[in-house]
Amino acid sequence: MQVSPRVSAVIPTFGRPELVVRAVRSVLAQTMADLEVIVVVDGPDEATGQALTRLGDRRLRVIELPEKGGAQNARNTGVRAATAPWTAMLDDDDEWLPQKLAKQLAAAQATDAPRPIVASRLLNRTPRAEYAMPRRLRQPGEPWSEYFTVRRGLFHGEGFIQTSTIMAPTEVLRQVPFAPKVPRMQEMDWVLRALGTEGTELLYVEEPLVIWYQDENRPRITFEEKWQQSLDWLRRNESLVTKKAYAAIVMSVVSSMAAPTHSLKVFWLLLREAQRKGRPGFIDYVTFLQIWLIPPALRRTLRDKALSRTSSPQAELV
Structure with a gap:
């Protein structure tokens, strides 16, 4: 049966x-x-x-x-x-x-x-x-x-x-x-x-x-998309997020995709977008600057070293 x-x-x-x-x-x-x-x-x-x-x-x-x-x-x-x-x-x-x-x-x-x-x-x-x-x-x-x-x-x-x-x-x-x-x-x-x-x-x-x-040597669809598409999605769906969330997405997610362009024009566009439609906090500004100033591979290495020292599956259950 x-x-x-x-x-x-x-x-x-x-x-x-x-x-x-x-x-x-x-x-x-x-x-x-x-x-x-x-x-x-x-x-x-x-x-x-x-x-x-x-x-x-x-x-x-x-x-x-x-x-x-x-x-x-x-x-x-x-x-x-x-x-x-x-x-x-x-x-x-x-x-x-x-x-x-x-x-x-x-x-x-x-x-x-x-x-x-x-x-x-x-x-x-x-x-x-x-x-x-x-x-x-x-x-x-x-x-x-x-x-x-x-x-x-x-x-x-x-x-x-x-x-x-x-x-x-x-x-x-x-x-x-x-x-x-x-x-x-x-x-x-x-x-x-x-x-x-x-x-x-x-x-x-x-x-x-x-x-x-997270095999960073393996192509992922999300890594290949352009930053403008993510920004367009956010603008269309502004009602789904708070102003704090709007700023965080622009200054973190969208910026991480845009930073490889090394474009000052895009840098200022995204900063103004976050300030105009969002409510960025201090950490958002620090995140934004590190994304644009520190190479992605170095950021990932620093992140993984820091988090693997402070986080383990067992520690997360406490």
């Missing part, structure tokens, strides 16, 4: 068969077995199809799209195909720890929220270090847009959400699909829009349940 799945895992992929097989295996190894895995291949990709076929698990379904439409479109396709009441997202280059879904389902059952979105901390694994993120949880009354974006120190990741940590009611993901043309911050964009629907709340499992591989 076939048991109906409680959770559908959706994984978009293209051209990375070894990575997506690792991701799928991490789903199939969950401590709860009543699940399905939907891999959406973003265009014709024979090598990926063959690699997935070799896994030989009935819980795995593969949908190959006739042409490339982007990761967000692939996620939405997977959500439409899901048969479980809950759907969890997983990027093809990440993996879940074995109790990820069981702990999120327990958290969802323990809350009074009618439609809870459940995220978790993750282990950020880089070529140089490993540390848990987010480094703190949201304070009562803190706007979610500020929790995700406004820094209290020099390094990102205090407040944070990442796609591979998200589990949500399938009906919420269908009601609020991923926006197809968001260049970065897709998770934050989706969560903020979803939280605007009735009965929807966001909660975190405190322990890390996902391994987020």
Whole structure:
């Protein structure tokens, strides 16, 4: 007798068969077995199809799209195909720890929220270090847009959400699909829009349940997008964020994409944008200057050394 799945895992992929097989295996190894895995291949990709076929698990379904439409479109396709009441997202280059879904389902059952979105901390694994993120949880009354974006120190990741940590009611993901043309911050964009629907709340499992591989030598879609697209997205969605969050996004996220241009014109444009439409604080200015003055590789090295000394998976649970 076939048991109906409680959770559908959706994984978009293209051209990375070894990575997506690792991701799928991490789903199939969950401590709860009543699940399905939907891999959406973003265009014709024979090598990926063959690699997935070799896994030989009935819980795995593969949908190959006739042409490339982007990761967000692939996620939405997977959500439409899901048969479980809950759907969890997983990027093809990440993996879940074995109790990820069981702990999120327990958290969802323990809350009074009618439609809870459940995220978790993750282990950020880089070529140089490993540390848990987010480094703190949201304070009562803190706007979610500020929790995700406004820094209290020099390094990102205090407040944070990442796609591979998200589990949500399938009906919420269908009601609020991923926006197809968001260049970065897709998770934050989706969560903020979803939280605007009735009965929807966001909660975190405190322990890390996902391994987020930050291999900076591997091309990522978000690294290749232009800063102007992110600024355009922010201007279109100004109502989703507070003024503090607006300034933080401009001076951190958008600036990190724009700084490689070494353009004084762009430097001043973004500074004026943050001051005119946002409410920057001292840390925002320091962040802005370090992004423009310190080479990215050096910033990453300093960040990883600092955070790996002060943050460990065990320390984050205290």
